[in-house]
């Protein structure tokens with residue numbers, strides 16, 4: 001499962017906060033994608049099944065923070081606190097991203113938008129595939145001028161307007177995309193970035209070299225190595241990588257990665 005799943009194998013060592021850890025720097029060079037187990041969906045039919053199953057799963061989940069976080073609502077404040085630190089650091093980057101418009105991807109009921117992105121951006125758009133969650137967004141985040149467009153769409157189909165976003169935030173959702181769709185999604189995101197914009201992902205990672213499939217919600221948890229290979233394949237480079245600290249024991253390691261296009 002995307003968020004609340006517990007790691008099936010031992011957690012990997014902790015990386016230092018907000019640094020390009022040397023042990024991580026070359027990790028992608030050690031393996032090639034073919035050496036890693038990838039999600040093998042060999043036909044469009046299997047892809048459709050993968051997405052349909054996830055849709056059905058989320059349609060059964062109540063539109064609450066506890067529902068969205070699979071019964072782990074208590075981790076939300078810590079999660080937001082670390083993300084806030086990350087954003088403060090992002091705004092010290094040179095060149096600095098703008099603060100006009102952000103996009104919250106796989107937004108659920110708008111938890112990240114309300115508690116994080118509204119504090120940093122003038123306007124936030126949200127993409128979320130589940131219609132019930134989309135309906136709940138204005139109620140949860142409140143009617144504010146900061147609330148932009150709500151797109152009821154899967155990320156595999158979403159195409160951001162060119163040059164629109166200073167930040168594209170994806171959290172606990174990318175495991176719902178196949179590898180190929182993830183790479184294509186990131187490529188479209190690159191086109192959707194405003195000048196000096198950044199893409200941020202905050203996702204669970206598997207501790208082993210295996211992709212872990214969750215049949216219940218139809219998602220995968222990828223090893224960090226695979227994530228990093230896909231980032232490169234999409235034409236992105238990592239600006240910062242940071243591990244989320246202080247999460248309950250037994251959860252998958254969570255990484256925040258800040259990315260910019262390889263070519264400007």
Ligand SMILES: C[S@@+](CC[C@H](N)C(=O)[O-])C[C@H]1O[C@@H](n2cnc3c(N)ncnc32)[C@H](O)[C@@H]1O
Pocket residue numbers: 002003051054058068069105106107108109110111112127128129130133153154155156170171172173176177
């Ligand atoms: C674990 S929740 C995380 C929600 C939010 N990012 C947060 O951190 O509070 C995963 C969300 O991803 C959405 N989702 C699942 N598959 C998706 C897809 N293909 N495209 C867009 N959103 C998707 C689900 O409906 C759900 O709202």
